[in-house]
Amino acid sequence: MGDIPTIHITNEGEESDYLAKHRFEIHSRILEGVERGVNEGIDNILLFKIINHVDNYTVILSVTKESWGESLEKCKDYFQQVEEYEACERVRILEEKIKNGDI
Numbered sequence: 001m002g003d004i005p006t007i008h009i010t011n012e013g014e015e016s017d018y019l020a021k022h023r024f025e026i027h028s029r030i031l032e033g034v035e036r037g038v039n040e041g042i043d044n045i046l047l048f049k050i051i052n053h054v055d056n057y058t059v060i061l062s063v064t065k066e067s068w069g070e071s072l073e074k075c076k077d078y079f080q081q082v083e084e085y086e087a088c089e090r091v092r093i094l095e096e097k098i099k100n101g102d103i
Contacts, residue, residue, distance in 0.1 A: 004060070005029075009052040024082065027075045031087060034068050034094055038103045069098055 009015045019026065026047075033045030043065040051058045063071050072091050079087040097103055 004046045004049050006049045006051060009050060009054060012054060014054075015050065015052065023078060024084075027078045028087070030063055030071050031075050031079075031090060031094075033063050034072060035090065037063075037065060037068065038094055038097055041103075065103075069095070072098075 007015075007018055009018070029047050033047055036042060037045050044062055045064075046060055046062045048061045049058065050061065072095055076088055076091040076095075079085075079091065
């Protein structure tokens with residue numbers, strides 16, 4: 001996954017607008033992150049860095065091993081909704097690996 005994307009927020013409402021408009025990218029990064037975590041034995045995957053210039057804070061969004069199951073469930077729901085069945089299958093495979101303790 002390399003460097004994590006940085007999102008710069010420069011006005012009110014831009015953060016929630018970005019998250020709403022880029023749902024596919026966000027869920028894809030979560031899926032890729034969990035795949036990487038499972039395959040490489042990484043417990044914490046960094047997804048995005050948000051720099052909010054309006055409220056003057058920086059936050060890094062990540063997904064930890066403890067929340068992989070919940071994150072994958074949300075990804076699966078989203079990918080089913082947009083009919084991305086290849087991504088659904090990738091989620092299913094990861095859920096099986098987690099369920100079976102193959103991580």
